[in-house]
Amino acid sequence: MRPGAGINLAGYDIVGGLLYVGTHLAAPSGHRVDPALINPSLPVDLRQPDWGGRGLDYWPSYSDIPPQSRAAYLAWLADGRRFPQAPIGFVFLYFYGLERRVLYDLQRDRSTAAIELPIIHQEVRRLLAIYGGQKAFKRYVGQFEQVLEILAAGAPERDPAPAPARDYPPPLRLRAGLGAFAAQGAPVPAEWALTWIRSHPDYYPRTPATRCAAEFDALFLQRYAARYGQGLVVRPGRKEVTLDYRPASAGFRGVAELTLPGTPDVLSYAAPTRKLIALADECTTDLEAYSRYLGRVPDGQSSVQAQALLPAELVNLSSGGAGQAIAWARHRLGAQELAVVPVGEFSAFISSPQEAKPVKKDVVALAQVLGRAGVGIEPDPRLGGAVLTSGSMVLFAAPGGPTAAASDAYQAATLLLHMAAAVSAADGDFDEAEQRHLSDHLERALHLTAEERRRLHAHLRWLTVTPVKLTGLTRRIAGIDTAQRQYVAEFLGPSLSSRLRPRLPSDRFP
Template sequence: MEGLSAEGSILNQLADPALARPSRIDELRQKLFGADPRSQTPPMPAVPQPASRTARSAVKLQGWVRQGERITIAGREFEGMVYVGTPPRMNSHGYGEKCRAYIDPSLSVASSDSDRNGDGMSYWPGYSTIPAVCRATYLDWLEGGRRDATVNPGYMFLFFYGLERRFLVDQPPEEEKKEIVAEVERLKALFAQNYSVQRYLGEFLDIARIVAMGGMPLDDPALKQSILDNRSWDLPFSLKFALGRMIAESKAFDAEWLHLWLMCHPERRLRTPAERCGEEFKALFKLKFDALYPDGLKVRTPRKQLAMNYRAASSEFSCSVNLTAGEGRDVAVPDVSDLRSPIQKAQKIADESMDELDKFSRYLGRNADGRGSIEAQALLPAALWGLFPSAELQELKKWVREQVAAGGLVPALEIVSRMEGSSPDKLGKRQLTGAADALARIGFGMAPDPRFSLRGPRIDEPVVIFDLAETVEQLEVVSAAYRAALFELALATFVAHSDSKIVEAERRALRDKVEATVGITDLERKRLHANLKWYLEVPPDMSWLRTRLKEVDAEHHLALRAAVVATAHADSVIQSEEVACIEKIYKALGIDAGLVYADLHAGEVPDGPVRVRAAEAEAPGERIPAEPKARVGSLDAARIAAIRTDTERVSNVLGEIFAADDDANHDAPRTHALLSALAGLDHRHAALVDLLVQRGNWTQEEFAGIAGQQGLLPSGALEAINEWAFEKFDEALLDEYDGYDVSQDIAEALRAEMSKGDN
């Protein structure tokens, strides 16, 4: 049976005065801080006062008054759990001669006034040595049910000195020990913000649990929670004893004990997910532990034995605890303090658990009340879904399956609204990334993924939802081949869209390109197909591509040239718009545009309409022959140049015609000045730029409005202006971000140029 050792089983009356004096740390604290650092504590919730019992005078009392008895001293009636009477002498050395905890009824008590701040209290107060006004304050605190946390904590310590003496020196019955432990726990919670209270009362509770642990099963949840609640800078002694006892009894540790050991260990490395998502972290830790150690974790027996000496907070006594374990309680308890291997194993499990909870934790950091929402639940590791179920998540799965079956094109706003429970005014990268991650954890993908796409979908644009056939925890982990293929796909669809229509042959060629991509996983191939579907629905434009093209190194130029040329050949007819589009790409890559014709010359494409065979007389209609396959040969570069020249000539003629109509409605001098300052732009685009540079940002609606005033379509105007800005300043004038941000460097240069023209 564990308990006090023979040499300290009652009371070690300390013969050595040094042991009865404050510790060196406490002496230094007094010198540094003067007043007891225990003196600053905010108020705590009160607990109900026990029902009144018959009180008795303290005149004839001597010794301990149990809980349940009420006494009256100096007109104050209060509950027991105190020593009353003439205080016994503790030693003959003059320091703390009289027992501090005894309430001596013969001493004077101030009839008025109080000292709630404890100005008259010493570091180790004793009822017999504090001033009468402090005795009055102390008795008032007792009469109030010991519930006031706004008084100096020294009054609480004066009461606590009696509790620790009664428990460790008098060795009361087990029932009374439980009452004392419960009261100390209440006081510890009452003064929760005071460091000294937490330290001294925590140390007492540690030894009190060990003394009582002989009859307490180690799997008692209350024991484990109490250990966790009282952790500090070192392993709680009660935890050391429990762990050592399990080793001594040849018991394997389960996940809960290893988790508790790690949580209390001074060298633990815990990040935010372990604290913010405590329950989820503990559950995931257990799942991983059980998978690794289905029979529990066996730990070697340390040579060092556990020993404990308790020095009373009152400094009046010390005692040692005899620690044994085993069936007959005759086996020494080993000391686990220096064991490293179990903690290293626990830390590895913890690191993996925290990594998997990281996104869930970040979501809760942004949405403190978001636990249980669809997005939060979807970000929770799939292994925990059974332990933390969500009906909303099941509804989301059902809805997503229906959308995929219907083709997979879903408004981006609807996806985000379902995730967040409300419709945002605009879509940001964080929202879209969260939606993609949430869907991936229920086995579905979303294209585009804002981490890799050239831009995310606008609020009025769709996204593509598709079946991943598996849950994915980390969508951000992709191969370099996937990134390259995704960019090539964007370029290829840009070319395919150049003539404003995409025929089936081009779609088939783009799908074949995805299938032919090497160095990617099956999952990445699915994601490429979904992104292709989105690119076909939401065409890329040059403003997306230009910055990325400038970053491409020469080594990859050939692959990009092959991709765009192959797309141009896909439908067997090369349009002039496709040629112009490829020229833009080559220029952005820093490649001579003249190479376009040489590259296109790699395959012969018939120039002219496809001949349709005439139907026979008896046929009810005409049958369209299959599309001809591209033949290897030569491409008539002169014909392509002629088409290109004709296109430019017609565009210039039409531009002059429209310009003539507009000149009548414009201020001729101002228009001339603009066209001079903004050489390379027609008057419509020049007038638009003149408006744009007056502000730093335009919403999409505002940009569409001022473009419309000039008779321009917003998308075409954006591309034309940015093309011109790149030619002139090697930078886009407009950057798409929450509308359109205007480059201030370009704006200042243009305003300066236009002001010269006005002069």
Template structure:
């Protein structure tokens, strides 16, 4: 029974499978029949295309029809006239006729065929229909009309499309490069063609392509036919994509006999270097650049650089502009071609580049103010060699005035500001711009003089109505104020103000002030020299101290006490405070609205706060008791400075400087709640400004050198680089210091400071 049921189940299953299969097959066939489509029909649509290029234009114009013409019979010589389709051409130098064979047996591109159609009513003056290599037989009738019109006008119309000039030029090339090989008549026309090309260059020299082809063709013609006419004047050479032939020949002649290359030819070598284009100062300041180059070239190489002759000979190559040629023409000259040598050229480029770098500030100035190139403000930016050699009247007059003003004094001289400013046309200005003041002080510094006041040293502004102090100074190139110097000037200013508070500065008070000069903090010799002149200027500027007591009284008690304490420190720098100094300190206390009687306790407090001198205990001796008294210090006239005290004093300078800057209205110092910031080089504080000035003395520093000068300027090396470069990016858009195996200075940027 079970077996029967199993068989029945299998049969039913098979029947179901057959039914499903048949149903699926039938549906598939039905679907296939439903989606059968007819193949697409091929539709043909006739299109007629007509190409035209002017009336009567066909490609047959390029084909020689009949016998080839003799070139001499088609050539119109210079000075001859000919009429082509009512266009009268008077100056010749063209081919007119038929069947002038060019390259590959086709019509020469320059041939003017009078039988070809011309559209005189619609000439293509702009040359919009011209191809890159125009051929008279192929250009449109409108272009032919424009070309013939240009020829009738004498070939000197400046706004002509350069394609028409090249079309004419093709004929000049053909006359010499092909016809002159077999025609004596053509050989005699070389000079006329050279003259014509030179005249064309005067009109169409703005097109670089034409200039290159024309100048190269001229050189080939002169080398091959007119060697005595080659340009041998370095100032008249034409820069091109290759060295001028005249330059090669002259340099080769020097090398042949081991003769030094004069500076003017060395300059011509770098100026015509096709691989390098000299930067803007070499072109904008061409006269100054050539003068500076000559000075530095002679300074380094004397009569000139000597280059040994090499084996490479001078070759003159010319590849014609016309597509009527497919070859390059070559002429070899039996002279060494030293322009292929890299070594000598590299040495000359180094000199040229140094000149360009040093002229960059001057170039930028006259780029902005082209009309001021001969002013003293501009001349102040010239390199030393040029500035000191200038024989300009205004420069000589200024030098003479400075000499006369200081020749009778071994120290400093007081002059009226107006007398100095008249050399700069600033004597009638109400207020002198900072940029002008910096130009004045820089220029005087270049001549070996310094002026007080100088805003770079935070000494104040030059007032046309007041006096200035001028002194000779060749000992320093320092051009930024240090913290110590700035604070010293303010202390001196306060001391002079106190002395003048009773409308009189006694001789004794002046003596005390001047005696303090050598005690003033940690100043360089140049700063002491300036401070002495600054003190003299203060004597001449009583108006500086108007309302001083009122300003001081507005300070808080702690601020006034800080100033008083600092003055006591300075007075005690040599360990001794004299009686006259006590009197001066009392006057300062009085003007600070402090009790003058406190001066003694303040001095005692300051002195006892210092490290006590150790007392040496003598070894005990039998039957003797007590202590050995230390030997008393010698009371000699020599001053022994307490270096530790000086260093402690320096730590207080910024705090006092900020206070006094507020009192004296010094705009060159910006303050915050914690420290003062001095506006120095590119806005750096005084320490980093001094560091940067030292770094600018050369363009490469070893690590040991860099760390040493950072230590002198009291800055951290790593932080100094970040500080200077950060400010440099803000002002000059680039880094001034590049850190690697050594520290490299970007001299180009430095010139902008």
């Protein structure tokens, strides 16, 4: 009976259609009458309706249930198929007809499928809302819904990707959607590729992909788009998507295998799956340091230390500890190229109850975060600078990003500055003329890059506000070559050298 049709059976006016009514209808298996068929010629006992469903067995059939049970079943249908306390056997008996229509009749004649499938799907959802508390019914209907979603689906590019699931076999909607992309020669969107890899039985996610699931997903989506543009295009093969669906109705006698004609089973293809697994492994590896940190500090996602460990694509410079530190640094700099700030203000962004003083790895973390925002620090532990616990430090504009490593020339230049500042300040007066002499020379010193020159200016500014000592210079001088030592000596000049000579033993500096 078509959707919405009405009929009177045994005195009951039943409206809504979606029923099989007649004297004979073979089950799909061909061995019996279909269980869902309502045969009007069979007796109905209206005097003693079986409201409790005592006459129903595990696989009820309308032709086999007692007349009292038929009376109660027809009353339930006439009432709108909605009474919450109805025996679940009545609901299954009605559901058998929906299964048959979708899995058998409409597979042989699809002329009305476009009209009927959405209506049947809506009816199944309605039944699930009322009777979903029954586990067996919910299980069968959940599987049936997957079939309906695929058979009634439109173009997959207009549909959101299904949620990942570690079921076996993988979700039918995923397999059908990927197959549709391949059949059309269309690229697989990033969200579908993510569900593909997260649902594939051959992919075993490592800890970062589970502990940091949101970060993994975001990184995978970005790198997939960067690598494949609009998406990976999969060449269709011969194998088509099939589903082994086990109907609730005994009329099918076991499994009903459905094949989606013209829909290749992309999820079974090894080559594209290997590409996605390689990308997933790459994302996992780049999240390992961040994951290990969260393993030690589970609620530390917004800390500077955690954000510094994220891959560059995931760093949000406007939120969390990173955002606060960057806002502070930009406020301190204002329109200046350099700004002297208390070390305590800097350390406040990385301090923790477990560590009273900042440690090198945390200072490096904050330096990395600030560097991504175009702000450098001096001294910088990444380039051999000290880890300060008090005093002052310098922020400076570093639009080129952080210097990756200290070059030999830069090491020589910082040594020169340190020595010159120490000697010039020996009389308690590092005057502006001496600072200008050093600053002017930086523009042509040792073939430094523009980034190194900016950093060296910041280092000089830090030296001017910091008590400078000559201790430790022997080790630093030993680290530069003879030509650079000669350059340092020549630059110090007669005036500075004369002030240096009385304070150092002659055998310490050749």
